[in-house]
Amino acid sequence: xxxxxxxxxxxxxxxxxxxxxxxxxxxxxxxxxxxxxxxxxxxxxxxxxxxxxxxxxxxxxxxxxxxxxxxxxxxxxxxxxxxxxxxxxxxxxxxxxxxxxxxxxxxxxxxxxxxxxxxxxxxxxxxxxxxxxxxxxxxxxxxxxxxxxxxxxxxxxxxxxxxxxxxxxxxxxxxxxxxxxxxxxxxxxxxxxxx
Numbered sequence: 001x002x003x004x005x006x007x008x009x010x011x012x013x014x015x016x017x018x019x020x021x022x023x024x025x026x027x028x029x030x031x032x033x034x035x036x037x038x039x040x041x042x043x044x045x046x047x048x049x050x051x052x053x054x055x056x057x058x059x060x061x062x063x064x065x066x067x068x069x070x071x072x073x074x075x076x077x078x079x080x081x082x083x084x085x086x087x088x089x090x091x092x093x094x095x096x097x098x099x100x101x102x103x104x105x106x107x108x109x110x111x112x113x114x115x116x117x118x119x120x121x122x123x124x125x126x127x128x129x130x131x132x133x134x135x136x137x138x139x140x141x142x143x144x145x146x147x148x149x150x151x152x153x154x155x156x157x158x159x160x161x162x163x164x165x166x167x168x169x170x171x172x173x174x175x176x177x178x179x180x181x182x183x184x185x186x187x188x189x190x191x192x193x194x195x
Contacts, residue, residue: 044126058167060165077176085122088185100136107127108127109125
């Protein structure tokens with residue numbers, strides 16, 4: 001009888017831990033995957049043009065926060081985005097592909113233009129006022145901290161997430177550099193069809 005009670009207790013404890021874990025995971029997702037990004041903002045792109053957040057309406061968007069001096073994570077993620085855009089072919093013009101800097105001091109429009117040219121012409125680099133960029137990172141749940149360095153050779157530890165927004169500007173999914181380009185393409189194609 002004691003063995004039965006112990007087994008029942010262990011099963012109950014395991015179930016509690018599983019459901020508690022799922023609850024914490026749901027809380028994490030709700031805090032780090034915002035729904036509708038409804039706070040207006042304006043940034044400057046690599047051509048010196050203004051990007052208005054209203055441009056997130058009407059077509060799906062890929063939104064990635066990074067910096068051009070990143071030694072590894074950002075280039076790998078940008079390469080993945082370039083693969084996705086290439087596989088989309090002409091449909092790549094039907095989405096927003098945004099690279100928003102976490103390093104406005106170094107990522108000038110000229111720097112963004114030079115760096116992103118190596119990936120895909122559909123990638124649009126955005127920079128702006130540091131305070132506005134910081135507020136935008138809070139909305140998206142992006143952490144970005146400068147690591148100890150010398151002069152302008154510092155590195156930045158930041159959240160590595162690409163957000164997928166639908167045609168209404170609502171976050172539908174997110175992924176990182178380990179995602180399959182084919183899966184991302186399928187998701188974007190579905191969003192372009194209004195699914």
